[in-house]
Amino acid sequence: MRVLLQRVSRASVTVDGQIVGAIGPGLLLLVGIRRGDDQATAEWMAQKVANLRIFEDEAGKMNRSVLDVGGQALVVSQFTLYADVRKGRRPSFVEAAAPEEARPLVDAFADALRQLGVPVETGVFGAHMDVELVNDGPVTIWLDSAELRGTGED
Incomplete structure (x- = not known):
């Protein structure tokens, strides 16, 4: 699972x-599901995201999580996070999960965030979406469950 x-x-x-989803201060989460990802991975990534200290404290240091600051999350499914562009000029998406596998896991990720106390809005799975954002900082972080969990897979 990958989250931008x-x-x-x-x-x-x-x-x-x-407009199908909108948030104020918080996190825009573009979520890609890899073939073979499971419920445990979605829940683990939700824990990681909810507790990641990337919001500033009084001293201007990144020391607070989205939970600490009362922020929101906008979860948008994005299979293109698994684009493989090593060969040719057109991306391959063979590592991305099929929609019937991916949809429940994107939903599970959003639900796990909600259960942790993060207010969550979502996009529409499989739809053509226009996403607008004002990046604060800017702060953009790449999370890959295979790397974070120490499997070394990419």
Whole structure:
């Protein structure tokens, strides 16, 4: 599972001209599911994201989590995080999970964040979405469950 995390002042996602999810200060989370990912991985990544100390404290140091600051999260499914561009000019997505495998795990990730106390909005799985954000900092962090859990897989 991969998450591209962006600390934002605000973010929204629009489908067919309608805003389907919007947040104020918090995290925009672009989420990619890899073939073979499971519920435990989604829950583990939610714990990591919710407790990652990337918000500033009074001294201006990144010392607070989204939970600490009462921030929100906007979760947007993004299979293209598993693009392989090593060969040719067109990305391959063979490592990305099929939609029927990915959708429940994106939902499980969002639900796990909610259970941890993070208010969550979402995009629409499989839809063409327009995502708008104001990156705060900017702070952008790449999280890959295979790397974080020490498997060494990419």
